[in-house]
Amino acid sequence: MPMEPWYCRVCGLDYDESPWGPDGHSPDYTICACCGAEFGYQDYTPDSAREYRAQWLAAGAAWFYPNMKPPNWHLNAQLQQVPAFYR
Numbered sequence: 001m002p003m004e005p006w007y008c009r010v011c012g013l014d015y016d017e018s019p020w021g022p023d024g025h026s027p028d029y030t031i032c033a034c035c036g037a038e039f040g041y042q043d044y045t046p047d048s049a050r051e052y053r054a055q056w057l058a059a060g061a062a063w064f065y066p067n068m069k070p071p072n073w074h075l076n077a078q079l080q081q082v083p084a085f086y087r
C-alpha cells in the first residue's frame with residue numbers, strides 16, 4: 001500500500017503520518033513546524049483553519065521552527081496542498 005502523505009489543514013505542509021491518528025479523530029496536539037498550528041485545536045474545523053491561516057499569513061507566514069524551513073520553500077505551492085475542505 002503506497003504511503004499517502006498528510007497535509008496540514010492550515011498551511012499545506014506534508015507529513016508522513018497524520019497527527020490526527022489512524023482513525024482521523026485522535027489529534028496528538030503537536031505543533032505544525034511551518035504554521036505553528038496545534039493539531040486538534042486550530043485545525044479542528046474549516047473555519048478555525050481558515051481563521052488561523054489568515055492570521056499566520058497576515059503575520060508574514062514565518063516558520064514556527066525556522067531551522068526546518070527548506071531552502072527552496074515556496075509558500076504558494078505549499079498552500080495549494082491544503083485539503084480542499086479546509087481552504
Ligand SMILES: [Zn+2]
Nearest residue numbers: 008011032035
Ligand atoms: Zn501547518
